[in-house]
Amino acid sequence: MKPSTEREEVCAVCKVPAKQKCGGCKSVFYCGREHQKAHWREHSAKCKSYKLVENEKLGRHYVAIRRIEAGEVVIREDDALVQAPQQETVPICLGCYKPLESDTAKPCELCGWPLCASCTSHGAECDFTKRHRDTKVTITGFGIAHPTYKCIGVVRALALRETNPEAYERFTKLASGELEEPREIARFIKRFFNKLHDFSEDEIARAAGIMQINGHEVPISEPVLIAVYDESSYVEHSCRANCSKSFTSSGGIVIRAAMEIEKGEHIMICYTDPLWGTANRRHHLLRTKFFECTCPRCSDPAEFGSMFNAIECSKSDCSGCMLPKSFTVQEIPDYRCNKCDNSRSSNSVDEMLEQIGKEMASMRKNDAGACRSFARKHASKLHDNHYYMTDVKLALAQMIGQQTGGLPALDNETISEKILLCKKLDDLLKTIVPAENRVRGLVLFEMHAAVAEFARRQDREQLYNILQESKRLLNEAYQLLKYEPELLPEGIIAKTAKKNLREMDMILKQLCQNAVAPL
Ligand SMILES: C[S@@+](CC[C@H](N)C(=O)[O-])C[C@H]1O[C@@H](n2cnc3c(N)ncnc32)[C@H](O)[C@@H]1O
Numbered sequence: 001m002k003p004s005t006e007r008e009e010v011c012a013v014c015k016v017p018a019k020q021k022c023g024g025c026k027s028v029f030y031c032g033r034e035h036q037k038a039h040w041r042e043h044s045a046k047c048k049s050y051k052l053v054e055n056e057k058l059g060r061h062y063v064a065i066r067r068i069e070a071g072e073v074v075i076r077e078d079d080a081l082v083q084a085p086q087q088e089t090v091p092i093c094l095g096c097y098k099p100l101e102s103d104t105a106k107p108c109e110l111c112g113w114p115l116c117a118s119c120t121s122h123g124a125e126c127d128f129t130k131r132h133r134d135t136k137v138t139i140t141g142f143g144i145a146h147p148t149y150k151c152i153g154v155v156r157a158l159a160l161r162e163t164n165p166e167a168y169e170r171f172t173k174l175a176s177g178e179l180e181e182p183r184e185i186a187r188f189i190k191r192f193f194n195k196l197h198d199f200s201e202d203e204i205a206r207a208a209g210i211m212q213i214n215g216h217e218v219p220i221s222e223p224v225l226i227a228v229y230d231e232s233s234y235v236e237h238s239c240r241a242n243c244s245k246s247f248t249s250s251g252g253i254v255i256r257a258a259m260e261i262e263k264g265e266h267i268m269i270c271y272t273d274p275l276w277g278t279a280n281r282r283h284h285l286l287r288t289k290f291f292e293c294t295c296p297r298c299s300d301p302a303e304f305g306s307m308f309n310a311i312e313c314s315k316s317d318c319s320g321c322m323l324p325k326s327f328t329v330q331e332i333p334d335y336r337c338n339k340c341d342n343s344r345s346s347n348s349v350d351e352m353l354e355q356i357g358k359e360m361a362s363m364r365k366n367d368a369g370a371c372r373s374f375a376r377k378h379a380s381k382l383h384d385n386h387y388y389m390t391d392v393k394l395a396l397a398q399m400i401g402q403q404t405g406g407l408p409a410l411d412n413e414t415i416s417e418k419i420l421l422c423k424k425l426d427d428l429l430k431t432i433v434p435a436e437n438r439v440r441g442l443v444l445f446e447m448h449a450a451v452a453e454f455a456r457r458q459d460r461e462q463l464y465n466i467l468q469e470s471k472r473l474l475n476e477a478y479q480l481l482k483y484e485p486e487l488l489p490e491g492i493i494a495k496t497a498k499k500n501l502r503e504m505d506m507i508l509k510q511l512c513q514n515a516v517a518p519l
Pocket residue numbers: 057058059060061174175213214233234235236237238289290291292293294295
């Protein structure tokens with residue numbers, strides 16, 4: 001028998017022995033380009049790097065069926081099944097989603113939902129309202145959150161049953177749950193659309209649950225939209241995901257491998273804010289997605305040695321730090337020091353953190369001095385990498401150099417402070433959230449600028465080498481941000497990074513030429 005590596009494969013079209021593999025799924029073979037092309041129509045729907053599996057703990061989820069390279073697109077969906085405003089929103093135009101004021105809003109002639117001066121049509125709620133309500137909608141009270149808008153997403157989903165039955169079927173296959181908020185929305189919809197007889201309250205509650213569990217915040221407009229996609233809805237959560245998600249400017253979703261994913265590994269994105277502390281992330285996931293996260297990051301209180309949740313030991317002569325044994329239990333146990341026998345109840349730690357959190361929330365925006373004072377003041381209470389410290393340091397790293405005169409106006413010490421901050425932040429992010437391309441990209445972009453300014457202050461010999469390092473950082477930032485749409489700040493930075501890379505290449509070339517020019 002031949003060893004499996006020498007197994008002969010046959011062309012999917014003509015069945016002759018074939019060596020050329022489909023580059024997408026790497027599991028179908030062709031004798032040549034011609035047959036690969038001819039087969040694509042049939043194969044494209046099945047050509048995936050992952051398969052859908054199911055288990056008791058995760059429900060349906062994806063597992064890689066081959067090695068997936070870092071940067072590879074795993075899932076791309078150009079259209080959402082449903083796209084709608086957030087449940088809590090000020091009155092907005094349902095055509096273009098811009099906030100409305102009482103003097104700019106005009107009711108849609110057909111259904112009464114207010115639109116802006118430029119829009120004449122909007123989503124499926126228009127026809128739905130005409131058919132299932134005996135009066136037109138009247139919206140009053142602009143500029144403050146309006147409860148009536150909470151029905152829009154669900155109404156758009158329900159309307160699919162008639163307008164796009166195939167999409168409705170895919171929508172109804174997604175995970176839901178018997179939850180309080182969706183039930184409340186269902187009751188509201190039944191009251192508000194008083195002629196709605198062909199959907200039961202249970203059906204509506206299920207649709208609202210699907211919106212809640214599978215909805216993504218899409219930051220392509222202000223305020224953000226909520227979208228539910230089809231394939232992407234089966235990707236499981238991990239607080240240390242291996243894929244990053246981004247959105248296209250037209251509202252599509254792209255899920256990319258942020259690192260190499262081996263065959264058999266799960267495909268994972270993060271459903272919550274990965275830079276929150278463990279208790280907050282787990283609480284948020286339980287409240288909004290109805291599961292208890294036990295991912296490797298949540299299961300390790302030290303978060304891979306980063307000490308992201310750690311507080312300093314409260315004994316003044318001890319340099320240790322304190323963590324509970326676990327965050328994944330009903331009642332979080334006492335925090336214990338890793339150097340002495342000191343312990344502290346988790347309630348008392350929570351009280352301290354609540355106090356510090358309030359202080360952080362009331363800090364002046366864009367004030368580098370306030371960030372430095374905060375970090376100094378709490379250095380004896382919070383670990384250097386604690387999530388509150390990280391939050392403040394992320395803000396500080398971006399603020400340094402934003403004042404009049406920019407980086408050139410700063411002294412050497414402040415430039416070094418910025419470089420060191422960025423370096424430590426990048427190390428931390430790589431450890432706990434390696435797939436968070438946006439935040440890593442921003443940190444590296446800031447670092448490249450500070451390193452370039454530092455280089456400018458050195459003699460010619462050092463200048464070249466340090467500029468090379470700045471270019472390396474800039475290139476990494478660009479690679480991390482290049483897929484962000486230009487309408488987001490990250491997309492604008494990616495564009496600047498691309499331009500800066502070209503300029504930096506020219507400067508380095510010139511420096512090289514001058515170095516070899518005869519004296
Ligand atoms: C967007 S859906 C993912 C697809 C879902 N598993 C299904 O069968 O349709 C989110 C739901 O999947 C489950 N889930 C996702 N990630 C999980 C995780 N890391 N641990 C436990 N449950 C998870 C939870 O029930 C969650 O509410």
